[in-house]
Amino acid sequence: MNINKSVALFSRAQQSIPGGVNSPVRAFKSVGGTPLFMQKAKGAYLYDADGNQYIDYIASWGPMILGHAHDEVIKAIQQQTFHSTSYGAPTELEIEMAELIISMCPNVDLIRMVSSGTEACMSALRVARGYTGKNKFIKFEGCYHGHADAFLVKAGSGLATFNIQTVPGVTAGVANDTLTCAYNDLEAVKKLIADNKNEIAAIILEPVAGNMGCILPKEGFVEGLRTICDEENIVLIFDEVMTGFRLSVGGAQQTLNVDADLVTYGKVIGGGLPVGAFGGKRKIMECVAPLGNVYQAGTLSGNPIAMIAGYTTLNILKNNPNIYQELADKTTYLKDGLHKVLSEVGVDYVINQFGSMISIHFSKQPVTDFATAAAANNQLFNKYFHAMLQRGIYLPPSAFESWFLNNALTKEDLDKTINATKESLEEVL
Numbered sequence: 052m053n054i055n056k057s058v059a060l061f062s063r064a065q066q067s068i069p070g071g072v073n074s075p076v077r078a079f080k081s082v083g084g085t086p087l088f089m090q091k092a093k094g095a096y097l098y099d100a101d102g103n104q105y106i107d108y109i110a111s112w113g114p115m116i117l118g119h120a121h122d123e124v125i126k127a128i129q130q131q132t133f134h135s136t137s138y139g140a141p142t143e144l145e146i147e148m149a150e151l152i153i154s155m156c157p158n159v160d161l162i163r164m165v166s167s168g169t170e171a172c173m174s175a176l177r178v179a180r181g182y183t184g185k186n187k188f189i190k191f192e193g194c195y196h197g198h199a200d201a202f203l204v205k206a207g208s209g210l211a212t213f214n215i216q217t218v219p220g221v222t223a224g225v226a227n228d229t230l231t232c233a234y235n236d237l238e239a240v241k242k243l244i245a246d247n248k249n250e251i252a253a254i255i256l257e258p259v260a261g262n263m264g265c266i267l268p269k270e271g272f273v274e275g276l277r278t279i280c281d282e283e284n285i286v287l288i289f290d291e292v293m294t295g296f297r298l299s300v301g302g303a304q305q306t307l308n309v310d311a312d313l314v315t316y317g318k319v320i321g322g323g324l325p326v327g328a329f330g331g332k333r334k335i336m337e338c339v340a341p342l343g344n345v346y347q348a349g350t351l352s353g354n355p356i357a358m359i360a361g362y363t364t365l366n367i368l369k370n371n372p373n374i375y376q377e378l379a380d381k382t383t384y385l386k387d388g389l390h391k392v393l394s395e396v397g398v399d400y401v402i403n404q405f406g407s408m409i410s411i412h413f414s415k416q417p418v419t420d421f422a423t424a425a426a427a428n429n430q431l432f433n434k435y436f437h438a439m440l441q442r443g444i445y446l447p448p449s450a451f452e453s454w455f456l457n458n459a460l461t462k463e464d465l466d467k468t469i470n471a472t473k474e475s476l477e478e479v480l
């Protein structure tokens with residue numbers, strides 16, 4: 052495979068951009084090698100600067116659930132651009148977006164648009180603190196909630212990939228209010244709460260985790276958190292930046308049938324443009340300015356181009372809920388095929404899957420939290436990643452990331468991926 056242009060672009064990028072990338076995991080640092088510079092994408096396929104084609108299992112880390120350059124989405128964006136790209140004043144389109152989301156998602160009475168998942172989580176935490184008058188909060192090891200200071204403690208994703216334990220620039224004062232414990236460990240949550248009686252404003256979690264590979268909530272875990280939050284006057288925040296509009300029309304709240312108090316969205320909600328949102332129960336969201344005193348704002352929040360891309364994507368999902376069944380069927384087909392070849396090859400492995408999220412950990416023991424994900428043979432994953440890339444399959448460049456299926460993937464693409472997995476592992480083992 053010729054990647055000369057990517058090699059040259061990466062070298063040039065490093066002269067003007069830290070590490071040559073605008074988000075760390077893109078740099079391939081943990082898997083090694085040169086990151087591929089993309090030129091275009093259509094449906095399920097990425098094309099790099101040298102013209103190589105790849106089957107895409109990242110979907111821009113989730114947003115491209117319908118596949119790349121979806122005709123309806125592209126057309127809507129193009130039409131909107133003629134009316135100007137931003138006003139800094141309210142538009143009817145923002146109401147339509149809010150109404151659409153409220154019609155899709157349980158427990159969302161009021162919703163505020165922002166421009167990223169980071170902003171959404173940061174703002175939801177502020178609202179939970181403002182509402183309860185308490186400062187501390189609980190997050191789970193390996194869950195990623197964006198890069199706001201308070202969340203950069205045992206944060207999974209790129210921090211796990213680069214083995215960053217403490218982040219310079221995050222003050223101890225901030226980090227001390229962030230309490231962490233293992234995902235799926237309800238007893239540890241109870242102990243943290245007992246040790247910090249009446250001090251905890253919120254519990255935030257990925258209801259299905261995707262930033263330490265794909266990790267499923269154990270039976271009763273999320274339900275248990277709901278009960279604890281009710282008993283202790285704690286705001287339960289579902290970070291649905293990954294799961295929202297991906298697991299189902301109503302996200303993890305609907306799929307797991309557990310109510311959150313506040314929910315954050317990102318990724319799919321913008322259809323590939325920068326959009327995030329936080330919303331939830333009326334009495335809590337009424338704290339947000341200008342209704343209440345919890346200040347939160349954004350020059351480009353509700354931007355019309357971003358709104359039309361998100362609105363068009365969500366509208367397609369709402370009107371074609373069969374897409375979720377198709378995606379789940381494709382992912383199950385992939386999982387079954389991977390099980391078959393991985394057992395033939397004879398390697399220790401675990402496949403975790405939920406809806407259209409899936410990942411492989413080369414592990415003998417079940418992977419249920421960050422510690423078990425980190426204990427897997429992630430060196431082998433890195434070799435597997437490169438062998439797959441050579442065969443035209445673009446997986447996330449880290450074992451600490453979920454794969455995201457898009458609905459443009461065909462059975463042939465999945466078969467190719469399954470066969471490439473067999474060949475790749477035979478090559479690298």
Ligand SMILES: *Cc1c(COP(=O)(O)O)cnc(C)c1O
Nearest residue numbers: 167168169195196197292293317
């Ligand atoms: C990606 C992600 C975020 C951060 O969103 P950005 O748009 O990258 O700021 C937050 N939470 C979860 C669960 C995510 O996967």
